[in-house]
Amino acid sequence: MSWLKPVSGINSEERVGFKSPIVMGVLALVVLYFFGIAGRSGQTVFELTRKQDLIQLPVFEIASAQLGVITGVIMLLVAVVSLLLSLRNSKTPIWLVSIYGLLGVTALLGWLAADNTVPVVFIAGTALVLAVPIMLGAMAGVMSERSGITNIAIEGQLLTGAFMAAVVSSITDNFALGIFAAMFTAALMSMVLAVFAIKFLAQQIIVGVVLNVLVIGITNFLYQQWLTEDGENVNFPGTLDIIKIPFLSDIPILGPVLFENRITVFAALLIVPLLWFVLFKTKLGLRARAVGEHPLAADTVGINVSRTRFWWVTIGGAIAGLGGAALTVGNAGAFGREMSGGFGFIALAVVILGRWHPISAALAALLFGFSIILRVWANQVSPGIPTDFITMVPYIVTIIAVVGFVGQSRPPKSLAIPYMKG
Amino acid sequence: MKLELRGITKRFGQLVANDSINLVVQPGEIHALLGENGAGKSTLMNVLYGLYQADEGQILLDDKAQKFSGPGDAMASGIGMVHQHFMLIPVFTVAENVALGNEPTGLFGTFKLAEARKRVVEISDRFGFNVDPDALVEDLPVGVQQRVEIIKALSRDAKVLVLDEPTAVLTPQETDELMAIMRQLAKAGTSIVFITHKLREVKEVADKITVIRLGKVVGDAAPDASTSELASMMVGREVDLTVTKRQASLGDEVLRVENISVLDDRNQRAVNGVSFMVQRGEILAIAGVQGNGQTELAEALLGLRPVIKGSGSISINGEHRKSQASVRDVLESGVGFIPEDRKKDGLVSEFTIAENLMLNASYKSVFTKGLNINFAARKKISKDLVERFDVRTPSADHLAGKLSGGNQQKVVVARELYRKVDLLIASQPTRGVDVGSIEFIHEQLVAERDAGKGVVLISTELDEVLALADRIAVMYRGQIIGIVGPETSREQLGKMMAGVAA
Numbered sequence: 001m002s003w004l005k006p007v008s009g010i011n012s013e014e015r016v017g018f019k020s021p022i023v024m025g026v027l028a029l030v031v032l033y034f035f036g037i038a039g040r041s042g043q044t045v046f047e048l049t050r051k052q053d054l055i056q057l058p059v060f061e062i063a064s065a066q067l068g069v070i071t072g073v074i075m076l077l078v079a080v081v082s083l084l085l086s087l088r089n090s091k092t093p094i095w096l097v098s099i100y101g102l103l104g105v106t107a108l109l110g111w112l113a114a115d116n117t118v119p120v121v122f123i124a125g126t127a128l129v130l131a132v133p134i135m136l137g138a139m140a141g142v143m144s145e146r147s148g149i150t151n152i153a154i155e156g157q158l159l160t161g162a163f164m165a166a167v168v169s170s171i172t173d174n175f176a177l178g179i180f181a182a183m184f185t186a187a188l189m190s191m192v193l194a195v196f197a198i199k200f201l202a203q204q205i206i207v208g209v210v211l212n213v214l215v216i217g218i219t220n221f222l223y224q225q226w227l228t229e230d231g232e233n234v235n236f237p238g239t240l241d242i243i244k245i246p247f248l249s250d251i252p253i254l255g256p257v258l259f260e261n262r263i264t265v266f267a268a269l270l271i272v273p274l275l276w277f278v279l280f281k282t283k284l285g286l287r288a289r290a291v292g293e294h295p296l297a298a299d300t301v302g303i304n305v306s307r308t309r310f311w312w313v314t315i316g317g318a319i320a321g322l323g324g325a326a327l328t329v330g331n332a333g334a335f336g337r338e339m340s341g342g343f344g345f346i347a348l349a350v351v352i353l354g355r356w357h358p359i360s361a362a363l364a365a366l367l368f369g370f371s372i373i374l375r376v377w378a379n380q381v382s383p384g385i386p387t388d389f390i391t392m393v394p395y396i397v398t399i400i401a402v403v404g405f406v407g408q409s410r411p412p413k414s415l416a417i418p419y420m421k422g
Numbered sequence: 423m424k425l426e427l428r429g430i431t432k433r434f435g436q437l438v439a440n441d442s443i444n445l446v447v448q449p450g451e452i453h454a455l456l457g458e459n460g461a462g463k464s465t466l467m468n469v470l471y472g473l474y475q476a477d478e479g480q481i482l483l484d485d486k487a488q489k490f491s492g493p494g495d496a497m498a499s500g501i502g503m504v505h506q507h508f509m510l511i512p513v514f515t516v517a518e519n520v521a522l523g524n525e526p527t528g529l530f531g532t533f534k535l536a537e538a539r540k541r542v543v544e545i546s547d548r549f550g551f552n553v554d555p556d557a558l559v560e561d562l563p564v565g566v567q568q569r570v571e572i573i574k575a576l577s578r579d580a581k582v583l584v585l586d587e588p589t590a591v592l593t594p595q596e597t598d599e600l601m602a603i604m605r606q607l608a609k610a611g612t613s614i615v616f617i618t619h620k621l622r623e624v625k626e627v628a629d630k631i632t633v634i635r636l637g638k639v640v641g642d643a644a645p646d647a648s649t650s651e652l653a654s655m656m657v658g659r660e661v662d663l664t665v666t667k668r669q670a671s672l673g674d675e676v677l678r679v680e681n682i683s684v685l686d687d688r689n690q691r692a693v694n695g696v697s698f699m700v701q702r703g704e705i706l707a708i709a710g711v712q713g714n715g716q717t718e719l720a721e722a723l724l725g726l727r728p729v730i731k732g733s734g735s736i737s738i739n740g741e742h743r744k745s746q747a748s749v750r751d752v753l754e755s756g757v758g759f760i761p762e763d764r765k766k767d768g769l770v771s772e773f774t775i776a777e778n779l780m781l782n783a784s785y786k787s788v789f790t791k792g793l794n795i796n797f798a799a800r801k802k803i804s805k806d807l808v809e810r811f812d813v814r815t816p817s818a819d820h821l822a823g824k825l826s827g828g829n830q831q832k833v834v835v836a837r838e839l840y841r842k843v844d845l846l847i848a849s850q851p852t853r854g855v856d857v858g859s860i861e862f863i864h865e866q867l868v869a870e871r872d873a874g875k876g877v878v879l880i881s882t883e884l885d886e887v888l889a890l891a892d893r894i895a896v897m898y899r900g901q902i903i904g905i906v907g908p909e910t911s912r913e914q915l916g917k918m919m920a921g922v923a924a
Contacts, residue, residue: 283525283533290511290522297509300473301523301574302494413512 020092021083024100027396028079031104032072035111039065042115050121054250064114071107075100105370108393116381123373125257129331131369132268133158133340136323137347138354138361139275143316144190146279146356147309148292149197150416152208154320155344156215157186161324163219166335167227169237175329178237179264183321189215190317194310201418216338223337231334239333240264264330267322268362275358288312292412295419305419320344356411371395423484423500423581424449425470425613430479432462432469439465441637442479447582452604452614454628454645456621458656459827459854462637463617464506467584470615471503472496483582494523502575506587508567510574512560517542519559520574545573549606564713565596572603583607584615589623593711594884594916601627619656621649622885657857665889667868673702674740676845676876677723681734683900684715684722692718694900695734700845700876705867707891708880708902711919715900716880717762720849723878724759725752739844753782758838762849762880764827768834771823775815776804778822779837803840811836812862828859835866846870849880864890884915 044067046060078100082092109118137154144151161182169178189211196202227235240262249259258269279285288308290298295305327343328335346368354361371391378390425447432440439462447453457463468474470481472490481488483499490496496503510519521538528534542555551569559567568588575583585604589597604627608614618624624631624645631643633655640655653661677700686692692715700706710716721727723736725747736743738755753759761767769778780789780800789800804818811832815825822833831851838846848867852860867890871877881887887894888908895905896918903918 281533282531283527284531286514286518286522286525286533290514293511293513294509297511298522300471300493300503300505300509302492302497303523304492410513 018083018086020097021079021086024079024082024092025076027104028072028075031068031075031107034068035107036065036068036070036072039068039111040114041065044110044113044115045117046110047117047119048121049252050119050256053121053252053256055252057252059117062110064110067110068107071103071110075103075107078103105393108390112378112382112385112390114382121253121256123370123377124253125260126373127366127370128257129261129265129369130372131365132265132326132330133323133343134347134350134368135268135272135362135365136326137320137344138350138365139271139358140190140316140320140323141347141351142275142279142354142356142358142361143288143319144313145351145415146292146412147288147312148295148412148414148417148419149194149309149313150204150208151190151193151313151316152205152348153189153193153211153215153344154347155340155342156208156212157189157317157320158324158327158340158344158347159215159219159338160189161186161321162327162339163222163324163335164321165325166237166328167234169329170234175237175240178329179322179325182325183318186321186324187314187318190314190320191310193317194313197313197418198306198309201420204416204418212344219335220337223335227335235334237329237333239331240329262326262330264322264326268326271319271322272358272362279358289412292414295414299419309419320347323347352411423613424482425501425582425615426482426485427466427470428480428482430466430469430476430481432465432474433477439637440469440476443634443637443639445632445639447613447615449581449613450608450611451629452608452616452627454624454631455615455617455634456619456624456631456643456652456656457617457634458619458856460856461634461656463634464586465637466634467503467586467615467617470496470584471501497523497578497580500579500581501584502578502580502582503584504568504571504575504586504588506590508564508571510559510567510570513558515556515558516553516562516570516573517555519570520555520577524578541577542573545576549576549603551603564591564711565593565599568592568596568600569603576607580612582613582615584617586617587619588616589618589620590882591712593919594912595920597623620885621652621656624652625649653857661857662861665864665868667890668872670704670871670892671874672704673874675699676702676739677878678737678740679723679734680736682722682736683730683733684718684727685730686715686718691730692900693722696897696900696902697734698895698902698905700878702844702874702876703871704892705871705877705879705890706905707887707894708878708897709884709887709891709894709915709919710882710897712882714897716849716882716897718900719897720759720762720847720880723752723847724757725749753841756842756844758841758843758846760831760834760838760846760848760851762853764830764834769822769830771821773822774819775808775813775822775825775833776800776818778833779804779807779818779840782837783841807836807840811839811866826856828855828862831855831859831863835863839866839870843870843875845876845878847878847880850882851879852881852883852886884912887915888912 042064043061044064048057048060049055078096081096085092137158140154140157141151164185165178165182168181169175172178193207193211196207197204242260242262245259249255279289287298287303291303291305291308299305324340327339332339350361350364350368353364374393375387375391378385379387427443427445429442429444430440431438431442443466455463465474469476472493472495481490488499511522517535517538520542526534526537539555542553546553551573553566553569553573559570588600592600604614604616616628628645631645633640633643633652635656635658643652643655650661679699680697681695682693683691683695684693696719698706708716708719718727722729726749729736729745731745738757765771783789788803790796808815808818813829813832813836815829822830825833851863851867855863867877867879879890891908893905893907894910894915896903896915898919898921903921903923
């Protein structure tokens with residue numbers, strides 16, 4: 001019982017360990033040796049701007065191995081700083097870990113692109129586009145879990161959204177209707193979860209899994225029986241237009257990455273800070289968090305626990321549906337069998353990695369988006385290198401991040417516990 | 423505001439928790455609702471607060487009938503409640519907790535934290551509560567958390583304030599402070615309903631007393647009624663509140679604890695360098711407010727929780743205990759254990775009484791025949807124990823979970839005392855237990871002591887400690903602040919429980 005805490009002031013046994021300096025040191029040595037000393041010959045060109053951009057930045061050219069040595073040494077220095085901090089029992093600050101991570105990524109890109117160019121804007125922009133479904137799925141997860149309901153069904157909601165967006169857009173020839181249908185259907189699916197969890201006190205994980213299996217089954221069936229037969233009419237929506245925001249999109253690097261996108265990406269970029277604002281700065285957010293932590297306490301001050309949970313889960317579902325739409329009309333241009341491919345589950349991991357915080361979760365989602373584009377791009381520039389190895393890299397970075405600053409995360413206290421009145 | 427309950431009846435299936443209860447609380451009155459655990463006090467207040475709906479009866483405020491479909495309605499009508507288990511969000515600040523459900527908002531429903539803080543400071547200053555609006559509730563001592571609850575009720579203009587067993591978690595000093603606050607509020611016109619089973623507190627603070635037994639009002643009493651009068655009203659028969667025990671005849675040392683430290687679940691040092699010893703033939707009480715390391719100490723003694731490596735040692739019967747001794751090793755070395763939460767650690771509710779009685783000796787020859795259970799022996803032993811320990815049940819084959827709290831506890835005591843033990847560790851043995859069972863369990867503890875066993879009684883109830891102990895060790899923030907004799911005054915013990923060394 002949380003209120004039976006021992007009185008404060010008992011000595012804390014918590015000590016900052018040596019996990020971060022050790023992990024950072026080892027990886028710095030790996031970078032220094034494999035990308036630097038034993039690195040590949042050839043020049044790497046970092047292209048900071050594209051040909052069509054208004055403001056042109058000079059390209060940055062360096063020998064691949066040299067870059068490896070420089071970044072490796074700096075990373076080693078950062079590891080030493082981290083060691084000194086650990087000796088003084090203070091934590092390595094998050095900005096230092098971020099710099100470290102960025103250096104590691106630079107070294108990796110430089111190594112992969114020996115005798116080649118690194119299109120920075122292309123990589124960052126595509127990472128964002130690929131991250132959007134995960135990001136929106138994660139927002140659905142944050143909304144539902146903050147109010148106390150585990151939403152395993154994000155995968156199914158993404159798939160539903162993807163399917164509905166593609167089909168409805170194709171049939172009606174109207175993207176707005178397609179996106180609306182995607183959000184609406186995914187919200188309906190969330191309602192099923194919410195009703196089972198709130199009204200029938202069902203085991204939320206089981207309901208979620210069943211919903212996922214159900215959606216995979218239905219979409220597979222419809223895809224085979226209908227979409228492949230009549231693809232031109234019902235599964236050929238194309239993609240949304242790319243919108244350039246005047247002036248902002250002319251900012252070097254950031255402009256094309258952030259402000260030259262499809263509406264789905266813009267929506268994600270708006271929803272993330274908006275959710276943060278609602279969750280932490282408004283009455284509704286305060287109440288939702290209270291319901292997720294201690295529903296009985298919320299009830300005793302007149303907050304309707306069931307209604308709060310119902311709407312947070314449902315609106316979360318609508319956002320996941322939008323994430324699904326981002327897969328089809330926002331990127332691929334057509335629906336494919338099981339095309340959400342585990343993004344919904346990655347979104348769940350992203351929620352935890354982001355500690356149930358919208359902004360952190362969005363950043364974590366970006367990491368996964370980056371890992372996807374990295375694999376594709378690495379295959380093009382260095383076909384010899386096993387792509388599975390490259391794909392590991394972002395996850396190693398994630399582990400460092402988790403070890404370095406995330407620490408022990410604390411989920412909402414009443415997560416997955418049904419609230420029974422009286 | 424005048425509160426009146428008329429003929430409130432609340433049933434849970436077969437059980438009638440409240441049976442046409444009538445109650446009138448005048449404005450500015452401190453009205454004590456006295457009754458045993460399970461008498462139906464909390465149910466009644468939950469009906470009043472709109473958490474439960476009454477099956478029959480009426481709630482009237484200033485003679486107007488009210489209909490509460492939820493706590494929100496009750497609050498809007500001016501009823502505030504401080505629950506026994508605080509209704510606070512541990513990860514929220516004081517200001518957020520106080521504002522929750524009644525938030526000052528600005529444009530787009532933004533939560534105006536500054537205004538919420540101001541409200542807390544204002545009320546805190548008016549009554550001298552000294553509460554920091556920005557502190558996280560989980561970091562606050564329970565006494566302060568309770569004040570946050572009171573602020574929460576006052577910030578909603580509560581005219582009737584219900585306090586449900588408010589002193590259970592407080593030190594005697596904090597209890598005194600709370601009573602001063604209650605008087606102050608009553609003087610300002612607030613009607614107060616004070617729910618408790620502690621006679622002393624009722625006599626001290628109440629203007630009027632209503633006694634409830636088995637869901638019915640058994641009568642009113644004035645605060646100058648004698649303690650034994652109130653007790654017999656509450657229990658329904660004459661109660662002997664004093665425990666008679668002979669002079670202790672001390673034997674060999676049975677337990678020696680030297681300088682041990684133990685971590686709690688959050689890796690905080692809950693027990694910090696504790697040393698004491700217990701001789702045969704005495705009861706050593708470990709007193710202290712809940713959450714000062716008693717739970718962890720008891721678990722460490724039993725081997726459920728590791729002692730921090732190298733911090734100290736535990737010897738039983740003069741034999742040094744291995745640092746990683748298993749619970750079975752400890753039990754085999756002659757230790758009996760009554761855990762503080764019988765539902766969680768004492769019994770398996772879904773098992774029968776007989777099955778529960780064999781739990782700590784399931785592997786022993788008395789209960790087994792080869793690989794099988796010796797059902798005949800178990801039947802005989804359990805029948806015998808049910809009789810000897812006065813467990814009120816039709817048979818030993820009944821589910822333990824269906825018994826009343828007192829009878830469940832008797833099953834636990836029977837199981838622990840059936841084996842030959844040299845040392846009995848009893849952690850909160852009478853919490854949530856009816857007075858009859860309390861008397862019985864106290865007798866058993868004294869009998870063990872008189873039979874030359876060592877007894878460690880861990881209790882947060884000062885009355886229990888003073889009634890039973892031969893020596894009293896007071897725990898505060900993981901340390902033993904002093905070990906004193908049983909003649910020590912309440913005030914002195916209260917000071918020690920608040921951390922002032924003897």
